[in-house]
Amino acid sequence: MPTYTPPLRDMQFLMHEVFKITDDYQQMKSYAEVDADTINAVLEEAGKFAANVTFPLNISGDDEGCTLDKTTREVTTPKGFKDAYRQFIEGGWPALSCDPDYGGQGLPFVVNSALYEMLNSANQAWTMYPGLSHGAYEALHAYGTDEQKKTYLPKLTSGEWTGTMCLTEPHCGTDLGLLRTKAEPQADGTYKITGNKIFISAGEHDFTENILHLVLARLPDAPVGSKGISLFVVPKFHVNADGSIGERNPIFCGALEHKMGIHGNATAQINIDGAIGTLVGEPNKGLQAMFVMMNAARLGVGNQSLGLTEVAYQNALSYAKDRLQMRSLSGIKAKDKPADPIIVHPDVRRMLLTAKAYAEGGGRSSPTARS
């Protein structure tokens, strides 16, 4: 049986006893009111959500995966995924470290990181749906117009809508300067966008009524290379002036890609067939704005590794205590059993200690990097 116990004591030890983070927060106007009890209460509830709600969904995630209906071009996520997300937004988790001006709870980002470490341990595939949204939130918060902020940030904060990061095209990954997706200015100040993107994590799903795609594209006559890239926000559904959902924007999932170990996450090929979007930041300076989201994604990938390391270690430890093979070199340890648990063997202990060192060492570095 797979097992996951949120490492609350480790987190609290690092936050309060090693780094004494609330001492620092008292010097910061935004966080002066944040005390250890608040942080600990949030971590405890976050751990319960991860262990009880998303951890059991790995089975449907792996077995069923996501399915694309080629006619409607809608994606169905594995059993239980959508309901877990409903609970996630009901619990207010997307808002944890968002700006109170847009409905956020204004807690330090390190608390959000701890939440995501536990979510990643519990179910990486599920976690990548809300995980991308925070980066979209940050990019729009930093570079969006007042209108864009007013329209989109409350929805990302509440989790009612999610965000995606549309960079990669079939012929360009590392070298974004080669990208071909086109954005043509329209008379009303919007842009008509056409192109193909691949490897778009959480690019389509059934969790929310709308999805905000952050899309890199080129304006007509843009300079060649990375100096000619602009950023656009392209909603799956247009948003009416009163905030209600409008018409479908032609930005569709063309296929689902197969990523090892995360069948439950919809890694989408996205076809953009003249979808209407609005410019984020300045023309031709889209990479600068997108880097806000890319940096959030980078921290997120580090957090995935940390979360997976922790849960892998916990399960290896549990197995090593349970599995009986051979006898200890220093004499029989489990006299009532036909063999000793493998944790007695020196090389097994070495491997467990290595995994534990990575898990705890990775956890230790994260608050300093992020707080």
Add this chain to the structure above:
Amino acid sequence: MPTYTPPLRDMQFLMHEVFKITDDYQQMKSYAEVDADTINAVLEEAGKFAANVTFPLNISGDDEGCTLDKTTREVTTPKGFKDAYRQFIEGGWPALSCDPDYGGQGLPFVVNSALYEMLNSANQAWTMYPGLSHGAYEALHAYGTDEQKKTYLPKLTSGEWTGTMCLTEPHCGTDLGLLRTKAEPQADGTYKITGNKIFISAGEHDFTENILHLVLARLPDAPVGSKGISLFVVPKFHVNADGSIGERNPIFCGALEHKMGIHGNATAQINIDGAIGTLVGEPNKGLQAMFVMMNAARLGVGNQSLGLTEVAYQNALSYAKDRLQMRSLSGIKAKDKPADPIIVHPDVRRMLLTAKAYAEGGGRSSPTARS
């Protein structure tokens, strides 16, 4: 597009120019007639079989995998797998380094190793079906009775039947002394065998009319631990006195297990419900006999790694020459293209050279280890 070119020149260079293997063979009675031209002709045909027949089957292997019919308890292999095996036995490949007394071609084992290196490069999942048979052949050749050899070795040599290695049980892998499968002596000198085995590669399939399971089990009152293990050969179908196929023996595939990357191979749970088998080697000395097969399997696993390293390197090299990203540090190399192929980047070259060194170094060590 995946690509595979058999590394014939590398193999010939190692065999003939570095190790001069035919000089050694001239000192050996069995191989005195084996010359370089014969070896080279065999390698060339083996390479064609691997590249043209089994390599294209990775697609059906990955997409379809194997399916178990829970009613008949028969396994269907992916599209094309069975027909490729028919061609394999028609070409006489299973007999390559088998004993001429049982229909073999009597070529040195290093030639068989080269064949299997190419088969493993081309399609590991497919190759594991015939791959296990050679170990079963060797164990029966070394420890079988005259009757067992007469009945089984010609069928393993021709490839008409395949062999399996049934060691692991749910509670015992490394520590075979814990195994519980029971063998009860019958009045006619045979044994009735009952137990459960897991992770049995090629444990069931639709390639051949019969499968020979080599099964470790315990006799009644056998000493505890690894000194009380005996080896039995348990055919899927009994063999009549005239060599024809008889009744079904109750040794069934209970489920297929999921091994990453080899969906096309049937990794079987094997339920043995009072199947009749015969003893191989002496009572309670079964591990000694099974180690002949285990050693063949160990060499086979090394050969899998070598084959996969070679094909991975070839495909990485092909991609690195084709994929355009960024410009070379030392100036533009592909003036007519929007970016340079990634093989110009120092870190890509370092990775390619590392892979090449492993592939060539692994190949270099294999003839000495095996000839």
